[in-house]
Amino acid sequence: MFMPASATLADDQPATVIAAPVAKGPATGLADSSALRATLFGTPPQDIAPMPATVPLVEINVRMPWARPVPAIFWFDGKLRVYFSAQDKPAPLAIVIAGTGGDGNTTFLSTLRGALYGAGYHVLTLPSPTYPGFIVSTSSTGVAGDLMQDGQDLYAAMQRIVAHLPGKVQITDIDVLGYSLGGANAGIVKSLDANEHKLHIHRAVMIEPPVSLFDSVARMDKLFALSIGSGDAGVERLYQKLYAQLANLYRASDRVEIDTNFLLTAAAAVLNTDAEFSAAIALIFRIDLMNMFFAGDLYAKTGVVVDPRHPPKVGEPLERIERILRGKPFAEYFTKVFAPYYLKHRPQSTTESLVAANRLDIIGDALRNDPDYYVQTNSDDLILNKSELAWLESTLGSKIVVYDHGGHLGNLGDRQQIADMLDMLAGRWRGAAQ
């Protein structure tokens, strides 16, 4: 079943593994075909958990009192956009955080919202701290990607939003959830609340979180380099290939318009091999990264693509900057924006300590000892390697469930994942072998 795709994703051991127990799960840490396919195409609609007929929804735009001046080029991101679904009776509140680059209303969030609302929760969905709208409106640094800093910003934003929810909403309990990077964020937020008690967060469910942020992203960089090639030339080659394939498919079909249906058909016809799955996944991730890179460079005045003395003005062409950023891996964000900024602002820190501070180890004790942290993950998750999965398993004990398949988020919303998530949130979870 598992066909390790040549050396698509070599299982590089992170330098900072702390006493990693021996792997016992089937995690390969390698990208196999089914994991890539699941990651790209997501949960098939027929496997999605039962959903309610209607879910009420409001959008809330919040200006944060601590917000920094909004750079002209980000004029549209001055307020944080979050989404809220209220029950008409007293109910627990589930706060859900998006994954890397995600806004407050991604398809994943919408799926989780449906399931949670159907199970009787008020649901508040928040963007990722790496989403440009969050960086501009809410981040206190403008340089996203630091677990603790992002967690503090998220926690502050949650307090402000919860305090201002419409008066009729009666909240009996508060839980936090998140998927992917949002899962790690949710864990951090709960640990902050355990000290500050501002929200009295009860349980945290972390759905397919990374263990080491930078190692996970490094894996995506590697996927990009292997499947697309380095720099913008690789992207251009990929584009030319896709364009020709799409044009030929479209000519062969008897369609009048290129619409969603055609694109969905085409995606399945054009993306067939592991290399093509990998390229698509890597490119989607890279596009998310570009915004964070741009914003970080602008705020930290590090001058990689944005001249700090002449930041781009509203209405100025940005194609050149976009082209440069397309070719830049996350490693460059770390070495040229993130590390310089945080080394300057935390004089006692080193590059190594910054990397170490972005591992879930920083809340390892809480994950181990507090019964209210839960993790759901997959043995073939692209963002984990063997030792990271083993660390999660040994740390969480009975509070983790590891599914055999799903790649990264390729099973979010399926019946089992949702049923287990709801059990965990409600305190009914008795371990994976129940």
Add this chain to the structure above:
Amino acid sequence: MRILHVVLAFALGLGGCASQDFVIHRLPPETPAADNAAAIARAEALAKDQQEVKSEQPSGEEQAPPLTPADAPSMRTYDPWERFNRFNYRFNARFDEAVFLPVSNAYRRLPSPIRSGVYNFFGNLSEINNLINYTVQGRLGRGVRSLGRFVINSTIGIGGLFDFAAKFHLAKAPTGFGTTLSKWGMHPGPYLVIPILGPSTLREGIGLLSDYGVLYGVNIADLYRGDQSWGLGVADAVDTRANIHFRYYSSGSPFEYDDIRFLYVRRLLLEDEGLHKKIVRKRPSRDVPAGR
């Protein structure tokens, strides 16, 4: 005087909300169960479609050879009016936020049979324009289909409120003068963001004007002239907006203008490739931005 009031209300609408720290917008409720059922149906239809696409492929004669990656146009887009376009894009985003979205969100709370009636009604009116354009494009079979759709839906479909023709395997296939110009060999031309309407190119902009001109000229049932034409235009605009699932700057990204431009023009170019199946194209030069 009345115009002054409108302008004043408009300015307040655009600027007024900005000062509040906590603003709540009510959105239409989500319908996850029905959406998922629709996704399952679509997945099944797509699986069938894929079979068809595969079996259709080598219909050979007369066709130009398949495109190779070297035939792809440049990733850059021809946009000589970029500053003007970016200004319009920003205006459109603000207009959408202040006017279009609130109205279309309210509209989307109406029962779905009413909305689909409105949608079908305007779709049916545009069949006249489709018929004329398919005819001048020399695609007579498609023209006859449009005529058939118009006749069936105007009668059995009660003035176009129901799309019965689709049930008789005459699916909707919109076209317009922009496509006609393309068929005649015109390039998309410079990218153009039209106020309120959004992304376009010079060719498509001319096409839109002509399409409206045709509807105005034919003036079926006297709908397009006189006082009621304003109400009709607004209803058409709201219906169109309510059926486009796009939110300005939901990407949060400073590159949104560039990304939309890229995707819009690539879609147009791909549709052009479909129109010119038999023509052997000249290889695009790598230095010339796409669309020129």
